[in-house]
Amino acid sequence: MSSAETTFDPSSLPVAQIESLRFKTNQMIESIKALQMTIDFHPTAISAWPDILSKYNLLLSQTHNFSSSLTTPLPSAAAARVNGAGPSSSSSPFEKIALHPRSSVTDIQLDTEIIPLLRNQQTTDVLNMENETVRRLSEHMVTRGSLGVLTGVPIPPPPGATSFGTEYEDVLQECAQIRGDHDRRADRAV
Template sequence: MASTPGPNPTLKPSYLPVGQLESLKFKMNQMLESITTLQRTLDLGGQPAMHAWPDILSKYNILLSQSHNLSSSLVASQSTVAARGVPGPSQNIYERLSLHPTVAMSDMQLDNELIPLLRNQQTTDVLRLENETVRHLAEHMQTRGSLGVLAPANGPELKRIGSQQKRPEYADVLRECEEIRIEHDLRVERAVRAVTMLREKYDWKARVEVDQEEPEELEWDPRLGDSQDRGDAVSVGGQSNDTEDEEELEVVLGNGADQSPEGTPAPESQDVSMTLSS
């Protein structure tokens, strides 16, 4: 006699912290909206412009606060209650949760209903944007980043060392990234020092106020012959002060002032002298 298959086993649904799970869902949706808002703010519709820095910083701070709240909720431990109502030891309520169907499911149901819930990969849009960003950064690196490491043997991404072609390793890419980080930190340090020097040298909160007109302004007459001499003296004095300020900035900035924004040496200035014939 052929044995008849038994009924499909079913699992008793266990208690789920629905309130905590709904709270996590709400916080995650908030983070997704904040990320989308920040991305649109930075992208600005593809226009070659940028929002004001306080607006960007405020949106980033909101996202940072939401991320901190979500992380605190995930790692928080709560005391469990035993069957007799006696409080048990404190533990994380999310560590013992697992997703499992209560009834048997076909392969099609597993693929359509359960597998999407177990997704641990990035969405298609996020993955596409990440690949574009990585490729754009790799194109501006000497080692070509991951493109150079994974390039074919005769590919153009290989760097040339002497007369031989050598495929860059991940260690080379990491070394170049470290050099980029160090150079960036040095530029930031020079910029901060320059701004600090200017902030300490001048009183930016003070306003220019003239209580009464200067006597020389009252007595000034364009028909006077010495007006040109006074103008020349003022011009020379202002030029001297500007020169001193520029020299101080060059000392603080180091070699940064000798290069153009693209990193190429700036052209040397030419001195033009004028000779007045008698």
């Protein structure tokens, strides 16, 4: 292997574009936090729909802008192609960048930080939050959601009928009713 292949030339990096991406990433993080604060602000009621929608639209716009920045060729290369002097194929400056850590990664870091990102697996915190959300929702449902199906808790039967236990169809019907009620409230609020 030649030394030209193993040396790194930092001047070949599109530093201005990377800094721009970092700035856009920080903007998106702040927008996510603002949206989360807006949603979590009132524990007993949801915030105004137009406020949530405007923050969501801002986040969507920033995400689109970030995505476009990743696929756009360098400005100098685009200008050269317009004048006919540059190569005909357009490519993003980020397509050929490979990141590699300067120091070795421990097995624990690899297992807990890197592999979940590469495999797009949910972290333990996300799974715990999801389980907690399902549990809280099921506490407010007549069918008790999937917990009612798994534990065999019967649904209170209508007068004159007998109950045999909760089925998945019952849970789906109740979820459809909740969704319909929510959509009607949202339509009325807008």
